[in-house]
Amino acid sequence: MMENLYLVARIADTRVALRSRAIHSVVTVGTPVEVPGAPPHVAGLFALRSRVFTLIDPHVVIGLSDVPVAPGQRVIVVEVAEHGYALIADEIEDxxxxxxxxxxxxxxxxxxxxxxxxxxxxxxxxxxxxxxxSNFIMLPASGSGPIKCAVEV
Incomplete structure (x- = not known):
C-alpha cells in the first residue's frame, strides 16, 4: 500500500508527484549560506537537526532562472548517496x-x-x-555523481 503514497507538490511551476519512499520530510528553511563556486542549481547550505543540507533549486535544473530563497520557504528533504539535500518547492499540496x-x-x-x-x-x-x-541532484553535466555537501557535521 505504501507504494501508492505520494507527495504532491508544485516544483518549478509544475505539479508533480514524488514517491513517499524518497521523502524524509518537508520543512521550512531559514536563510541559506551561499556556497562560492558551487554549481548554479545549488542555492546554498542550511542546518537542520544538527545536519547540514545542500539546498537544490529545481528551477535551474530544468532550465529556468533561479529563484530567491525566502526565509520560511518550504523544502522537500531527501537523502541521495548518504548526503542530505533539500529541493525548493513552490507549494506542497498533499x-x-x-x-x-x-x-x-x-x-x-x-x-x-x-x-x-x-x-x-x-x-x-x-x-x-x-x-x-535524485534526478535533480545527479545531473549528467555535473560529472560522475551527486554534489557532495561542503560541510560535514
Missing part, C-alpha cells in the same frame, strides 16, 4: 494515496523535465509528472 498506476510519459517534455521525470500519474482529473528527487 500527501495522499493515488490508486492510479504510473504510466509512461505520453508526449514530449522540455529537456529539463525529460531528465527528471520517470512517469506520469492521474490524480483528481489531472496528469502529474512523477519525479525522482
Amino acid at each position: 500527501v495522499c494515496f493515488i490508486e492510479a498506476p504510473e504510466t509512461r510519459i505520453a508526449g514530449k517534455l522540455l529537456p529539463g523535465w525529460a531528465r527528471v521525470a520517470d512517469a506520469m500519474i492521474e490524480y483528481r482529473g489531472a496528469s502529474l509528472l512523477v519525479v525522482d528527487p
Whole structure:
C-alpha cells in the first residue's frame, strides 16, 4: 500500500508527484549560506537537526532562472548517496494515496523535465509528472555523481 503514497507538490511551476519512499520530510528553511563556486542549481547550505543540507533549486535544473530563497520557504528533504539535500518547492499540496498506476510519459517534455521525470500519474482529473528527487541532484553535466555537501557535521 505504501507504494501508492505520494507527495504532491508544485516544483518549478509544475505539479508533480514524488514517491513517499524518497521523502524524509518537508520543512521550512531559514536563510541559506551561499556556497562560492558551487554549481548554479545549488542555492546554498542550511542546518537542520544538527545536519547540514545542500539546498537544490529545481528551477535551474530544468532550465529556468533561479529563484530567491525566502526565509520560511518550504523544502522537500531527501537523502541521495548518504548526503542530505533539500529541493525548493513552490507549494506542497498533499500527501495522499493515488490508486492510479504510473504510466509512461505520453508526449514530449522540455529537456529539463525529460531528465527528471520517470512517469506520469492521474490524480483528481489531472496528469502529474512523477519525479525522482535524485534526478535533480545527479545531473549528467555535473560529472560522475551527486554534489557532495561542503560541510560535514
